[in-house]
Amino acid sequence: FPWETIKEYSDIKFEYFEGIGKITINRPRYRNAFRPETVMQMIEAVDYCRYSNKINVVVLTGEGDKAFCSGGDQNVKGIGGYVGEDGVPRLNVLDLQKKIRSLPKPVIAMVNGYAIGGGHVLHVVCDLSIASENAIFGQTGPRVGSFDAGFGASYLARIVGQKKAREIWFLCRQYNAQQALEMGLVNAVVPLEKLEEEVVQWCREIQQLSPLALRMIKVGLNAELDGQAGIQELAGNATLLYYLTEEAQEGKNAFLEKRKPNFQKYPKFP
Ligand code: 1HA
Numbered sequence: 133f134p135w136e137t138i139k140e141y142s143d144i145k146f147e148y149f150e151g152i153g154k155i156t157i158n159r160p161r162y163r164n165a166f167r168p169e170t171v172m173q174m175i176e177a178v179d180y181c182r183y184s185n186k187i188n189v190v191v192l193t194g195e196g197d198k199a200f201c202s203g204g205d206q207n208v209k210g211i212g213g214y215v216g217e218d219g220v221p222r223l224n225v226l227d228l229q230k231k232i233r234s235l236p237k238p239v240i241a242m243v244n245g246y247a248i249g250g251g252h253v254l255h256v257v258c259d260l261s262i263a264s265e266n267a268i269f270g271q272t273g274p275r276v277g278s279f280d281a282g283f284g285a286s287y288l289a290r291i292v293g294q295k296k297a298r299e300i301w302f303l304c305r306q307y308n309a310q311q312a313l314e315m316g317l318v319n320a321v322v323p324l325e326k327l328e329e330e331v332v333q334w335c336r337e338i339q340q341l342s343p344l345a346l347r348m349i350k351v352g353l354n355a356e357l358d359g360q361a362g363i364q365e366l367a368g369n370a371t372l373l374y375y376l377t378e379e380a381q382e383g384k385n386a387f388l389e390k391r392k393p394n395f396q397k398y399p400k401f402p
Contacts, residue, residue, distance in 0.1 A: 133332060138180065143170035145195065146177045152335045153177070153187040157194045163202035163246055164194035168216035170205075171224045178231045188343060189335045190235065192258055193242035194251075197324055200241065200267065203249025206276065225250050229257045229283050233354060234365055236347040238338055242331045243267045244324065248306075249276070253284035256291065259350060261317065262331050263309045264324035269317060270306040290357060292317055344373075 135147035135154060143166075145156040155177045157164040166174075181187045194200040204225065208214050213221030232239050232254075241247075241258035249272045255261045263269075273279040279301070289297035292315045299305075309321040322330045338346070351369050355362035374380050379398040386393035 133328065139177075141173040141177075143167070144173045144177060146180070148187070150332070150336070151186065151188040151339050152191055152332065153181040153184065153189070154191045154193065157201050159205075160194070160196035160198065162205055162207070163199035163248075164196075164251065165202045165205040166225060166250070167205040167208050168214050168220070168222045168224055171222075171228050175224070175228050175231055178228065178235060181237065182235055188237060188339050190237060190239045191242050191331055191335065192232070192239060192254065193244055197245060197266070199246040199248075199251070200243045201248070201251025201254055202246055203251045203272065204278070225254070226282065229253065232257050233283070233358075236350065236369070237343070238346060238350065240331055240334060242327060243318065244327055248272055249278070250280065250284075253280050253288075256288050257283050260319050260334065262320050262322065262327065262334065263312060263318045264327045265309050265321055266324055267309040267312065267318075267321070268306050269312045270304065271301050272304050274301065275304045287357065
């Protein structure tokens with residue numbers, strides 16, 4: 133597909149095609165492990181996707197045929213976080229997880245190889261995951277001195293169930309694509325050479341549908357699990373829809389025209 137570069141970055145590729153914003157972690161030398169700069173660039177790209185009128189779906193993937201993402205770059209793991217070029221230790225992938233979750237557009241993980249550790253959690257927080265046959269899934273935290281007890285635990289458990297989530301974390305095994313499919317961890321598995329074609333096909337189907345409807349469904353599916361933060365986002369979307377009505381415009385107009393509002397003329401629904 134003729135992807136066009138949206139912006140050049142050191143650690144990621146950020147490209148556009150047919151309404152799709154594609155973010156590719158571009159550190160194949162390290163199995164696409166992320167360092168703080170990688171995550172900062174991904175956050176900027178996700179924000180761009182949020183504000184762009186041209187982008188309807190976001191695809192997250194890794195460069196090459198070996199890895200989607202192998203988690204935090206162990207070379208820069210310091211005291212209290214992953215240390216960036218500015219010397220500051222950070223766990224900023226947690227901010228990226230939240231950005232993906234609250235992006236009001238579908239996000240698809242195109243899992244082209246290892247999705248391990250914090251890289252596994254990244255695919256978990258995406259709305260859909262499509263994997264190549266060579267994809268491998270797993271958590272490693274308890275083996276390498278880490279854990280993600282947030283989305284990486286509770287949302288993982290919502291997807292695969294409590295027993296399986298505990299197995300994944302308590303044994304730190306690796307699972308192949310077929311096993312991932314069987315536990316509902318991915319939506320589909322295809323040969324690696326067909327992966328992008330399959331993902332673009334899913335993106336095309338998604339783009340036949342109502343963006344506002346998809347937005348409301350995503351926020352609703354999140355809200356059940358995200359507590360007050362989830363309700364806050366669902367409520368924000370309700371406000372957005374309310375602002376589209378004449379009834380809401382009447383309130384503002386009456387204020388500006390220094391008159392009493394007349395809300396009674398608008399339809400009431402049973
Ligand atoms: O848990 C968290 C967090 C929790 C809360 C809040 C924030 C968090 C942020 C991050 C994380 C984590 O991600 S912890 C988990 C960190 N990741 C790992 O433990 C995975 C480490 N990698 C592997 O287990 C394997 O490399 C692999 C299964 C992904 C692939 O194995 P393979 O194909 O045998 O390749 P391998 O030879 O191991 O790796 C190729 C090169 O890539 C190696 O470098 P080289 O020996 O050629 O110099 C390897 O060191 C490098 N590499 C792979 N993964 C990483 C890495 N370098 C740095 N960091 C990595 N994660």
